[in-house]
Amino acid sequence: MIGYVTLGTNNLEATAKFYDELLAVVGAARAMDEETFVAWGTAPDKPMVSIIKPFDGQQATVGNGVMVALSADSREQVDAIHAKALALGATDEGAPGPRGESFYAAYFRDPEGNKLNAFYMG
Numbered sequence: 001m002i003g004y005v006t007l008g009t010n011n012l013e014a015t016a017k018f019y020d021e022l023l024a025v026v027g028a029a030r031a032m033d034e035e036t037f038v039a040w041g042t043a044p045d046k047p048m049v050s051i052i053k054p055f056d057g058q059q060a061t062v063g064n065g066v067m068v069a070l071s072a073d074s075r076e077q078v079d080a081i082h083a084k085a086l087a088l089g090a091t092d093e094g095a096p097g098p099r100g101e102s103f104y105a106a107y108f109r110d111p112e113g114n115k116l117n118a119f120y121m122g
Contacts, residue, residue, distance in 0.1 A: 002047050003047060003048070004039060004041075004047055004048040004049065004050055005047070005048075005049055005050070005068045006037075006050045006051065006052050007049070007050070007051050007052075007060075007068065007110070007112070007114045008051070008052060008053075008054050008060025008061065008062075008112070008114075009051045009052065009053060009060050009112050010053070010059055010060050010112065011111075011112070012036065012038065012051065012053055014111065015051050015110065015111065015112055016038045016051065018088050018089065018090075018110060018111055019038070019040055019049065019051065019110075020040075021084065021088055022081065022084055022085055022088060022090075022110075023040045023049065023070075025077065025080050025081050025084050026042065026070060026071075026072065026073075026077065026081065027042050028040040028041055028042050028048075028049070029041075029042075031044070031048055032048075032050070036052060036053040036055075037050060037051070037052045037053075038050060038051055038052075039051075049068060049070070060112065062109075062112070062113040062114055062115070066114075066115065067107075067115040067116065067117060068114070068115070068116045068117075069105075069116070069117050069118075069119055070116060070117065070118045070119070071118075071119065071120075072118050072119060072120045073120070074120055075096070075104045075120050077118070077120065078096050078104055078105065078106050078118045078119060078120050079096045079106070081106065081118035082095070082096050082106035082107075082108060082118055085108045085110070085116070086108065088111075089111045090108040090109055090110055090111065090116075091108060091109045092107075092108055093107035093108050093109055093115060093117075094106060094107035094108075094117075096118075102121055102122055103119060103120075103121060104119065104120045104121075104122075105117050105118065105119040105120075106118050106119075
């Protein structure tokens with residue numbers, strides 16, 4: 001299973017502030033905070049989301065077809081995550097709503113262009 005997902009950033013400070021506020025919606029807080037790397041989680045034994053300045057010193061770029069999915073506790077929390085992301089400067093990639101019978105999701109890109117979604121099964 002996935003332990004953590006890392007997204008590249010060219011502006012660690014601004015992107016970290018974005019994720020501080022966004023991931024607070026699902027109860028996550030900084031679990032690791034280094035000079036070139038920050039990670040958030042809800043518990044040490046749960047998957048985490050992290051950002052990093054690329055090790056090779058090159059510009060971070062967005063992976064085409066790459067997406068990080070944030071698990072939500074309800075449809076309302078999906079709506080809240082999406083709204084918070086947009087309020088923090090994210091761009092809309094798909095408004096909250098049902099996708100099939102039991103999948104509810106919303107899609108957005110963070111200020112660096114990384115694609116994320118928030119979803120609820122049920």
